[in-house]
Amino acid sequence: MVFSNLFFIYAFLPVCLLLCFIAPNIRVKNYVLLAASLLFYGLGEPVYIFLLLIASLSAFLFARGIGGCRAVSRRRLLLAASVTVNVAFLFVFKYVPLLVETFGVLFPVETAGFPEIVLPIGISFYTFQILTYTVDIYFHKTPVQSSFAKFLLYVSLFPQLIAGPIVRYADIETQLSQRQMTAEKFSSGVVLFICGLSKKIILADQAGASADLLLRNPASMGALGVWSGVILYAFQIYFDFAGYSDMAIGLGRMFGFEFKKNFDYPYISKSVTEFWRRWHISLGTFFRDYVYIPLGGNRKAHARNIAVVWLLTGLWHGASWNFALWGLYYGLLLIVEKYVFQKIKIKLPAVFKCVYTLFAVLMGWVLFYFTDMNGIAQALRALFSFRATEPASLSLMAENFMLIIVCIIAATPLMKSLYDKGIKRISGHPLGMGADTLCKLFYVAAGLFICTARLVGSSFSPFLYFRF
């Protein structure tokens, strides 16, 4: 199930909220949420839900073993076993098909009898969540969870289950037993949920539809058309993913949870390094804390560590070699920024830095979008050619003019800071508070109304990150 569909918003969510409201204590609320989460996942993945349960149970039992043991070697062995089991699931279901395909190309052998593997929804996210628990237990950063139900609730909690953010166990450990559903949290959750829903439905879906048209055949498309396509795709992927994170965080708040921010206006970054501090923060920090630093960070074999981390980051995004290339591309850019740009002490105006970053990121999205090298080459050729754009794409670009303007504004903190300033200015006034409430009421009602109309109009469209 995804959030941006009518059944979720008007049937699943109200029933969940109602049951959680009437549940007398946190214990019952937890069971309600657990049942809802398993239903949420099981409805969409009636078979693979068992994989989720097995992965959670194995990690739970291994962690108990690690927690109850003092011998370092034995602890390490248990950690290795737990990590291996979890990563093996991810590997088998996500990467074996890629290896079989690649192997088949390199060494033409009969692979026809190989069973078809379908990627379970959300496996990339929940595997990493489970890993944070196991590793944090090993390093004594968090206490061992004694209740499997609570641990399973952490892994399967439906707001963050299928497309992140990657919530660390340590961050919500206490919230599993102590949290409050307050009007303040609830209303801020509502506003964030509507904000995310609008990003996904109004901006991302529209941008995505046009991007697909403009990029489907770059060989025959003019330069302007492909540039517009790449820009629209950049907006699609951002609003899709950031929208989903907003919805997840908003829903979490409605149920009393607090998850960390996952996106922080990445397209205003002044360097690629900064971009990755603002883009998918929970993934970046995961790789930093659980791969990069254990490998030695910048203290030893720095270049190797960066290469490994970014190769993995790339492959995490999808089991296809273009994602590996995309990851390595960023690894290379980060090394260049660290070892070249930082050494050259030239002060450039901020606007140049932003343009450079955007250019680098857009080129990255070209690698991300096209899963075959041929497509990448055609797109790059088209981007830097002076070929005229044909009428159908010109018309499409013109139609998306407004959308691009709205996307540019929505991708910067401009509106938020204007709103905050405005509200601050009138906050002393007796009507100030009323104005804030009225604005939010209007935003929620109008946002929900428009999104509902769009959902009715276009049926639903799955998230880009749905099967990551």
Place this chain on the structure above:
Amino acid sequence: MLNGKNFGNYMVSACFLIIIFSLGTYFLFTEKAAFSDAENRELAPAPRLTDENGSINTRFYYDLETYYTDRFPFRNGFLGVNRTLQTAFALKPPGFDGEVTFVTVESNDGQGKSGAPESPQSMEDTTQNTSVGARDEEVGAAEGSAEVPADTGEVPFDFTSLPIIGDRTFELYVYHEPRVREFADAVNNLALACKVPTYVLLSPASSELYLPEKYRAPENNQKPAFDLLKTLITEAEYIDLYDSFQNAKDKEYLYFRTDHHWTADGAYLAYENFCKATGQNPVSRSEMESGRRDGFLGSLYKQVSQSAGSERLSGSPDFIRYYFPVYETEAYNYANAGMLLGSRREVLLPDYEKDTNLYNIFFGGDMELMRMESAVGNGKSIMVARDSYGHAFLPFLANHYETVYAVEPRYFESFDLANFIAENQIDELLIMGYSFPMTGAYWLNWPQELAKLY
């Protein structure tokens, strides 16, 4: 005690909860429409936990989602809002031609008219499915594979772009030489098998006449297909409509702007050409009683109705003119070649109520096998193998033939046309339709359809 801030929080929370709870509850207790007039399609049925064989329906949840979206309260109102939003969003910057829109539609079976044929008795064009979305697509593909005739040949192009130029929208034809050759072979084979004078009459699709050159790729041109066909058809007489349609395009209302069919006037022009080829005198339009119905928004409009640019179409709908045959005429439809248990059909239904598809004014819609008896009293008969372009054309034939038979091959698994012609002592055979039989679309494989007839 509530302070101001908390009051605001309660208000915002309450607003959200009231909306989701009230619409959610309303959904449970309202009667749900089964058919969407706006989209001209059956809405998704309630999901089932098990399939026909009693095994568990693994797609239950996705069926439920589709059902929920399809039957959502105030669906038509929300569709209207969505259309308005779409239009508002598509404001073009100054300097761009505001009259041109390219609408993307998910490639479904045949832009809603010809893929899996609807039941002719229902008089509803139910094949149209304007919903989009990957999940739907999967479902559609699964269903389609069972119903759409298997065409293993490649589909070398897509039909995903519908241009709206001004207040007219088009299907984009795409040239596919193998299909043209197959079509010609089928025609030749059929003519040889039937052993009666055989004529072929194909109308261009409207894009050939009205889609400006600059919005066409070379493969969108239909002329090469007609030219090739002319040389390949050896066993039947090819009636060339191309030039007369080109010449008349600015003087006559030949095609609907919002539907993929020709008008009765377009059909009349074809009829004049047919008469010329068969040595008959066409009845002039002024001799026939006629009428018109306004406010027709056809199949292509329905395809693009949720998109910007559609307001230009709905702002100037088509009208339908119709001409009664000069002789008393009765029509019957049969579901089988034995012509048992026919049902009476009116040739023209000027008061046709269903505003979803006014083209059904002609005969009330599709028919499997039609027999039309006219009081012309000359004993002549003709068999017409045709597509839905025939609806507007067939009434004219009643002026010249005492008995007109018309078969729509897509409604038959097989049909022995030669035998039928011999048994009913039919004098002539006409194969007619429009140029789309000569594209590579999997949803409309005319050579394969014609092959059922011999």
